[in-house]
């Protein structure tokens with residue numbers, strides 16, 4: 378059985394004060410896009426994991442751990458423990474989402490593995506895991522995993538794991554410019570704290586303008602409402618991203634921003650044709666590894 382799960386871009390990423398547990402409070406708007414990883418599960422003697430690229434995708438497979446640090450492996454173990462079964466499964470990951478790219482690829486794999494293993498071990502005498510329980514397990518695996526399960530567009534609060542769906546009309550056209558080498562999410566948050574120093578900032582932010590633009594399906598209004606509090610920190614750690622953002626703006630993107638903790642950059646286009654032209658322009662840039670087209674919102678983890 379195969380389950381696929383989407384990448385995300387944060388349409389707004391508001392980073393709040395550092396909490397006692399070491400996480401930051403977030404107010405974010407997640408948006409799932411049509412760039413999917415796939416996880417296939419097959420009954421096996423032991424828990425194993427393999428990883429390959431979706432044909433045509435340029436992903437840094439060497440940076441994906443093949444042990445218990447892999448989020449799909451952790452998801453399989455968590456489901457097995459919850460159901461009281463042995464985690465006898467071969468996990469086959471097919472990746473299209475950039476690794477350590479700020480698009481939550483590991484979280485997508487975890488969400489797909491949760492759904493796949495819950496279905497694989499759905500046998501008489503084994504408890505059935507409903508949606509609420511899967512969301513609960515997802516939150517234990519990571520802040521972005523519940524959204525990879527849910528998909529669509531959603532307001533995320535807490536660490537990002539508390540979700541409220543946001544209605545969105547129509548389809549938005551995106552180009553994602555990947556970079557060579559990832560950025561560590563904790564390092565980017567640390568840099569954000571360092572740059573802020575003792576400065577005060579308004580908190581919590583409002584997302585009404587973004588919600589209105591989504592509901593109206595208005596790409597120009599959406600472009601004006603996008604924002605990422607981690608962008609300056611990502612640019613500080615990877616100054617070459619400025620050239621990527623500027624190239625997209627020069628090529629006519631409605632908006633250009635760093636995706637999550639980066640280094641992937643997201644560009645909003647007006648139409649599908651505009652996105653094609655933007656992708657071609659970005660692919661020619663020295664700072665861009667690959668320019669990938671996608672649309673949003675996209676479905677969450679889905680059995681194929």
Ligand code: ATP
Nearest residue numbers: 446447448476477478479480481482483484486562
């Ligand atoms: P985050 O969700 O932390 O913001 P990200 O979206 O930037 O991360 P991911 O592709 O999820 O990037 O990878 C972050 C790190 O997680 C990688 O450097 C890798 O070591 C680890 N990792 C664990 N499992 C996976 C997986 N299945 N695919 C990719 N990376 C994984």
